Amino acid sequence: MLVYEKNALSEEIELLVEKYGVDRSSLLQILQDVQRKHNHISDFAQQEIARLLSIHPVEVNSVISFYSFLHSQPQGRNSIKLCQTISCDMAGKQKIEDALTRELGISFGETTKDKKYTLEHTNCMGMCDQGPAMLINDKVFTRLDPEKAVNILKEVE
Amino acid sequence: MENNLDNNKKRTGPVLFSKYTRGEGIKKALAMPREDVLFELKSSGLKGRGGAGFPTSTKWMLVAASTASKKFIVCNADEGEPGTFKDRVLLMEYPELVFDGMVIAGYTIGAKTGIVYLRGEYEYLLLQLEEYLMKMRDDNLLGKNILSKEGFDFDISIRLGSGAYVCGEETALIESLEGHRGEPRNRPPYPVNTGYLGFPTVVNNVETLASVPHIMQKGGDWFRLIGTDKSTGSKLLSISGDCEKPGVYEIPWGTTITELLQFVGAQNTKAVQVGGASGICIPKRNFDRHLAYEDIATGGSIIIFNESRDMLHVLQNFMEFFVEESCGQCTPCRIGNTKLLEGVKMIRSGEFTFSYINALKDLGKSMQVASKCGLGQSSPNAFISILENFKDEIFFHNGYGRK
């Protein structure tokens, strides 16, 4: 990471800490914001956050590793989370999974080379009556069929 | 690109999906002394809708009685149980019920701060809920001296989860709010004693809170007339799986599974999973049982399986869920669930012995009593009930062992 990038990130994190408060209870909100903007929370960012909240870097890392929406490693710009839980599974999640992997040429848990997409599984996201369902970033898509799923992919930037 | 989802509200009822004018419940409550609010709540017999079914009035009373300098009311909108989505519908369509419920709770227990813990998967609701809160502030339903009630200050903030089912467990939720891993706490102390930041805290499910304004408006006695003796009021069910009309239904407590299957249009039903992955699997012969705290208690997740479904596959899906979603801190749940999952896979491959499967069921019973939180205590339910109830299908369908 270049120095000026580091400085910019530090400044950004300082602002977040100011916004949410210098307290451990702000940690998740700060992490969520950094994740949203940078698609991951870098080791540098983790240490900056730890420093500003007076906690240990490994504690930040520990929290990140606990939550499935937070990542230490860079993710694609679009995080595609396909529901794998029972109702969606019965509604045909496997077909969607096959279509997505074929279309993007990556398996679940991987990111495309151009860093545009990351494919992930997620557990029930409250759309069970309209499955199969998936989330792309914070948008939800339901009643998918393979064709529809692939078309939706094309629409995202 | 727009979200495409609908609310699939299939059956309305007298409590949750019924007409309510914003602020009415608050007005009514603020006109009463706190004791009377608690009394009304007590006489309604309202119990927690999040799964555990703890009497709401008792919970509030414990916090109201505390002399702590700060108290919190937390709305549990983590709705992560597989097959539940009714809280989402409430938040989308009836935010006034949920938020008014929180304001009334704040008034009753003496809290100045309410927090909604909204699961990360529902981030798309955030903006509209924030806007709604702004409107409430404009109308003095939040803020200082609410509805000119001198000294009653209360506000609500929304915090997002980040993808962890266990954070729906109330103490894990509090840990998460405090910026920690969502690992459930030791109890005692309970949140009503030592909750968020160490202060007395009420954690209530979205639906529990949404029931409160109606109770305030129409009285506890009215509420008690709906449902059964021990399970008062009505309940939202999230229905998915093999049926014609999946969606959210408001039903009075006491409804049988057979009745339910009828109005959702389910045919050739083999089994119904009540209470999500952590609930139990009800076979056909027990379809006359009632949905009620005294019979089959549920947070509202109903998943229907017809004759074509492979119950072992269903079980495997559930166990995979738990292996991933266990917080991993305690031994019975962290390792126990993987052993159960391994057992399922052994059955699938035909490489099992009955004595080993029985040992696993036995292990499940230990997990039910020795795990630290409700997740590990209930994860063996599916394992035990599915293997018991579908023995023939699972073990003998293809002779010993499956392909």
Place this chain on the structure above:
Amino acid sequence: MAKENNPRIPVSQQPFQVQKPEDTTAIGGTISIEVNEKKVSVPFGTTILEACKENQIHVPTLCHHPDLCVAGVCRICVVEVDGMRTLQTACTFPITSPIKIHTSTPMVRKARRHIIDLLLSEHYGECYSCFRNENCELQTLAKEYGVDSYTFGHITTPKFDVDRSSASVVRDMNKCILCKRCVRTCIDLQEVGCLEALDRGHETHVGTFLDKPLAEVICINCGQCINRCPTGALRANDPSDQIWNAIDDPKKHVVIQTAPSPRAAIGEEFGIEPGHSFTGELNSALKRIGFDKVFDTNYTADLTIIEEGTELLNRLKKALVDKDESVKIPQFTSCSPGWIKFIEHFYPEYLDYLSTAKSPQQMFGAITKTFYAQEAKINPADIVTVALMPCSAKKFECNRPEMDSSGFKDVDYGLTTREMAKMIKEAGIFLPEMPKSHFDDPFGDASGAGLIFGATGGVMEAALRTVYELVTGREVPFKNLNITPCRGFEGIKQASVKLENCVDAYKFLEGVEVKFIVAHGTANATKVMEMLKKGELNDVHFVEIMACPGGCLGGGGQPIPTSEEIRTKRAQAIYAEDESLELRKSHENPHVKLLYEKFLTEGPCSEKSHHLLHTHYTKRGKFIS
């Protein structure tokens, strides 16, 4: 000690504090309960575990440790409480009502056995190749519950690589049972914070920042995590094979120095109650093993006092007489390598406050390979110096690149008490039955002042005995020279002595109230450093800090288990030995005097002594790259 609430750790892991009444005999102060049908009465807020212990009922534990806050994660301590649907963990459950407890019902026994079975199913390791064989809480439990087969299978391939990156601590997570005792030790007790649980569900494991090797993160090598690990997942980096090789090599002259703390604790490795020193027996045993010379680290502890005491007086003079504003006061002790690494990482801007004196271990190495080599006419290249230490951080210290002032690696190997006991056993020796013998000359005698370095407050006490006498010409005004304010296990102790009727050379100190602070455990060190930062230590002159709780006698290389009770007994053994000695002041040590006469002829803090006996520090900082 660690029991007070620490904002850094989750509330769940903090002890549940029930307001206990002052007077437990008053009404409501005690509660009548039933344990296994027996009526007993316990103070309000006692945990079930404590209540059972009081009544001689054994409840097994794994994640519980008396030094640490509760976790309640292993679930092995479950018991039945009447009226509760689920089993309750004895270690976490505070008794606040008249409950009935059953500690050995079929349900309880079955659950415990299941938990053991589950732990074993994922435990990759073999007891006979494990350093915790016969001293392992998991193994003991398996035995207690009659485990004769692996009910739920047994892992056959390791899941993790063994992390050998650190000079001090080896981590083999294949043996970890996730009790998180190390996590609580590192974050809460030591406030270093390099270990935490990572990932979740079945993937959960204890790891460092981004799972980096331990040597690449901020570990101060204190080894406290090792002492509190119930299994063989954490161990010290053991050099005993190399030491055997050196002993077996006829060309090598192998010299060992022994520190006081291992001597006061090594008996525990041979089944002796804590609280007995085996100094004389150890001397004989080491000779029999094949060490050529056995020396006493207390000798260089005395030397440290002379150097460090002189340095302090010099600083005071510069500050008070020369009005030199660049002089940093208070002076901090520098003999705990864990503390040195701690301050280098966490307070690098305050390194100038540290005394430049090396630790006794390193002084010994430097003197052995110079003065001793010269006196004994041995080529220093042929000398192998071993240090028996209570400490795992000493292993890192002797490998610091700057520790070569003799022209060689000053100390070749740091050996812990546990590793020493293993070597002694391997040699077929039962230590407690050895005859007693003396240390070898030329460093044969040491003072009791050097001895008490082993306990927290010891360095301060030793230094005061010398400094006070140098300045005033009289002995410290404490009965039997026991400077009691320095003693005991309070986290941070403060006291002062007034200097009056000073000798001419130190007239500038007339009437000065020498204030000192003693702290042990790096969590307390943090508090002291924060006080320094805020300028609250402006009137303090000398600060002693030991990285380990209890001081060296609680070091990371000491016998396992550890608890405040055990550490207290070790301290008693050390103080008793001190009082039994004639020679109790460092500056009266005749061999130290001889060294200054024959070798360091320009006296303490001279150029030569600076070269050999002093060092410098590295600003490491906190950033993990």
